[in-house]
Amino acid sequence: MSLPWLKENIEQFIPLVREQRIPHAILLSAPRGMGKVELAKEMAHLAMCENVDDEGVCFQCSACELLKAGNHTDLSVIKAENAVIKVSQIRKLTNDVVLTSSKNQFKVIIIEEAEKMNLSSANALLKTLEEPPQKVLIILTTNEVGQLLPTIRSRCVKITIQPISQSLAHQWLTSQTDCKEDDIAFALFLSDNSPLQAYSILQNNTLDDVRAMVKDMENLQKNTITLLEVSKKWFSNNWHHNLNFIAVILLGYLSHKNGLRNTNTAKLDFSIASEESGLLVFIRNIHQFSKRLELPLKVELQLEKLLLMWKKASSSTIR
Numbered sequence: 001m002s003l004p005w006l007k008e009n010i011e012q013f014i015p016l017v018r019e020q021r022i023p024h025a026i027l028l029s030a031p032r033g034m035g036k037v038e039l040a041k042e043m044a045h046l047a048m049c050e051n052v053d054d055e056g057v058c059f060q061c062s063a064c065e066l067l068k069a070g071n072h073t074d075l076s077v078i079k080a081e082n083a084v085i086k087v088s089q090i091r092k093l094t095n096d097v098v099l100t101s102s103k104n105q106f107k108v109i110i111i112e113e114a115e116k117m118n119l120s121s122a123n124a125l126l127k128t129l130e131e132p133p134q135k136v137l138i139i140l141t142t143n144e145v146g147q148l149l150p151t152i153r154s155r156c157v158k159i160t161i162q163p164i165s166q167s168l169a170h171q172w173l174t175s176q177t178d179c180k181e182d183d184i185a186f187a188l189f190l191s192d193n194s195p196l197q198a199y200s201i202l203q204n205n206t207l208d209d210v211r212a213m214v215k216d217m218e219n220l221q222k223n224t225i226t227l228l229e230v231s232k233k234w235f236s237n238n239w240h241h242n243l244n245f246i247a248v249i250l251l252g253y254l255s256h257k258n259g260l261r262n263t264n265t266a267k268l269d270f271s272i273a274s275e276e277s278g279l280l281v282f283i284r285n286i287h288q289f290s291k292r293l294e295l296p297l298k299v300e301l302q303l304e305k306l307l308l309m310w311k312k313a314s315s316s317t318i319r
């Protein structure tokens with residue numbers, strides 16, 4: 001899948017490779033769903049290919065072959081385990097790479113969601129950044145750049161993926177899917193104009209699930225369905241992972257109501273009847289709920305509490 005909006009970043013990186021000026025560490029930041037990991041992998045590929053020219057990688061050398069097959073041992077990716085990047089993960093990898101680094105071949109470490117490093121992990125990484133081994137490129141990706149230690153940030157070359165316009169995102173999604181215009185627009189709205197997240201929403205039929213959730217919430221207001229029925233249904237369908245989208249819809253509704261933003265939420269026919277303050281509290285609780293989802297807590301119980309809050313927030317002013 002080609003992501004045309006990454007072209008500029010890639011074009012700026014090629015001369016660094018050609019002139020052997022690849023930095024030791026890159027901090028790649030962008031909002032969620034803009035293709036940070038894809039760009040990190042493209043950069044890794046450029047660093048590792050043996051014959052990069054002005055157009056990019058050669059697709060023919062042994063590094064290109066191994067990367068295509070997905071089993072190049074010189075490319076390592078670190079991801080959070082249970083919402084944390086542990087110090088043992090950083091140590092193991094930096095040790096392995098430092099011990100085996102050579103003068104000839106580039107090795108690349110990609111650390112996804114680098115903000116999930118705890119203090120010990122960050123300190124372990126800092127040691128490597130302070131004395132960077134030769135021919136090693138470390139790429140940190142994050143959408144929460146402010147959560148990284150300043151000492152780490154200052155040792156990285158910062159690269160940002162610029163947001164793209166709604167029309168460009170729409171155009172790209174039209175070329176990648178056969179979805180209806182309205183659905184594409186709605187998916188982009190839910191994902192705050194993030195093309196890759198909108199793509200996954202469209203591919204996974206999330207829009208139908210979200211619409212069904214809105215219906216359930218309306219029925220809950222009207223007392224035509226019980227709280228337990230809704231909570232069971234959402235939990236068994238894994239719909240609680242879509243609650244952030246409900247928060248986006250409600251926020252869009254509030255902005256629309258206050259004339260701040262012209263949204264297409266009206267298309268949902270979401271007859272929200274709620275005081276603004278109650279709605280804001282509910283939205284805040286959705287965010288807290290979603291954060292807790294990363295922890296192994298009793299999801300069903302939390303979900304019931306949240307739905308009870310919705311019922312209370314909305315029942316007083318029902319139309």
Ligand SMILES: [Zn+2]
Nearest residue numbers: 049058061064
């Ligand atoms: Zn190559």
